[in-house]
Amino acid sequence: MQHLGWNKALRGRRDDLTAIKRHNVRVGGRGAAPMMFAHGFGCDQNMWRFVAPAFENDFQTVLFDFVGAGGSSLDAYDPERHSQLSGYAEDVIDIIEELGLTGVVFVGHSVSAMIGVLAALRRPELFSRLVLVGPSPRYVDDDGYVGGFTAAQIEELLAFLGENPMAWSRAMAPTIMGNPDRPELGRELTDSFCRMDPEIARAFARVTFTADNRDDLRRVSHPTLILQCSDDIIAPLAVGEFLRDQIAGSRLVVLKATGHCPNLSAPEEVVEAIRGFV
């Protein structure tokens, strides 16, 4: 996987690749009903490695990488399409259509929760339920709205990313993945975990942290489960509550887990919560 220089033409190769190839799609499970897992900002489908397998008996599990992450094809990055979350939502729809799925249970973490919401609003017939893990429709505070960050803080984040391509570098050595809960799996060598192409990461960060999708929440008609962590600086409790209030009929479950990635730090809790919903 090479670093994609910003000065190269980035477009034009999308059409050569299927959605399945573009997004490194992996399908598993023995069930009939489809459950799709979408990763959050900064990582890739490996985030779900402790959660997805729990559903393999009853569902057909679909995992994928957003463009720029994991094993996705960097050629498929389109600065225009991917300058908005709706572009990423289109990618999700492409994958679902290519697999010929309907009634998908969409499990989205962090920013991909909102991507899922947008996809479900655009093509409601493709989805049956939404599970939003650590979601946020807007990260910047506003009048009467607590997003968790000031505009200045977000600018600081984006400036930091601009100055430090290394922070998000793909040049990290192959990493060794541990499986503390399943030691029988041993440790595997993976060279794609949690690495994003630095240019794409910077652009994706801007799209994510400056997005405002609050107005879209009211239109959500699918049954929705919101999983909120107890001490998440990126998706604070106030945001979870806002989402529950805006999405009709939605359920908010506050997990005992802390931090932003309960799918990694407390997978059993996440699995339990989702099981109770599907």
Add this chain to the structure above:
Amino acid sequence: MLFEDAPCGYVILTPEGRITHANRTLARWVGAPQGELAGKHLRDLLTLPGRIFYETNFGPALSLQGELEEVALDLATGPSERLPVLISARALRDAEDRHIGTRLILVRAAERRNYERDLQGREAEAIQRLNDEKSTAELREQFIAVLGHDLRNPLASIVGATRLLRRETTSDKSLRVLDMMETSVDRMADLIDDVMDFARGRLGSGISVQRRSASLEPVLRQVVTELEVAQPSRTFVCDLALTEPVSFDEGRIGQLVSNLLGNAVAHGDPRSPIGVSASTADGRLTLSVSNRGEPIPPAAMERLFQPFFRGEVRDSRQGLGLGLHIASEIARAHGGEITVRSDPTETRFTLNMPCR
């Protein structure tokens, strides 16, 4: 102690990222008493971007695999002060290979960060300048193409006019003047052709050729004859062994050979013969022009095929320096290339290309 005053910040973390031990160096950087650091979460020592990055990326990676290399982050060393650091971390595992803690070091990276920032700035500048140069070069080449094209018309008028005058004139002197005019016009036409070839080559995708299967030998002999007529004092020796059919553009290959021969005449020892040899083997054509004389200086060797490069020429009438460049473009258009070897015994230019 190794740990306490190490030249880096050193922390031991729980698998969840909480500090159990932090060394004196780190305490000093962060400006807190050592005792205060134990129990704190690592992310509390970072600036906001670092905390976000920790939550979305670095933390998950650390908790899953307990290993990281060279993560660039900022320590918050005061309300608005920061210290750029590079972080590397390694898992501590027990006998059952379970993750029981993490060793993490922090190395100051302020200088490196400044250096990187400089490099980025300079790269951006260089790219900007490159783009500016490219647009200027394109404009220049378009101008050359237009100029060359526009010069042909007045030239054609002069050709027509000389022909007319030739029919009407009787005086010897006038005829000689007309001869001179025609020679000059021919030269101008050649120069314009060269310029147009050059411009087409640069602006387009190289010189275009129409390859046809034909006999190469008569074309070579024809070119040699033309030069023998133009340079009666020079000797040309041909050694042709063309056993396979060749597909080539007659005009262009003729031009290529003529350019090489012209160079040999201009730069070679006038007392020695100029050699032309051609042979085919295994589907490839090898054609070379050789002369004796002073070898090409090493400095010139690197730039021989560049456009507008001119070496030392005895002949007072100089060309534009496009001959070799165009010859190499013609070679390229035929899927081949021209190479050169030059030493005190001989200078040899060789065209190597596929026969078809």
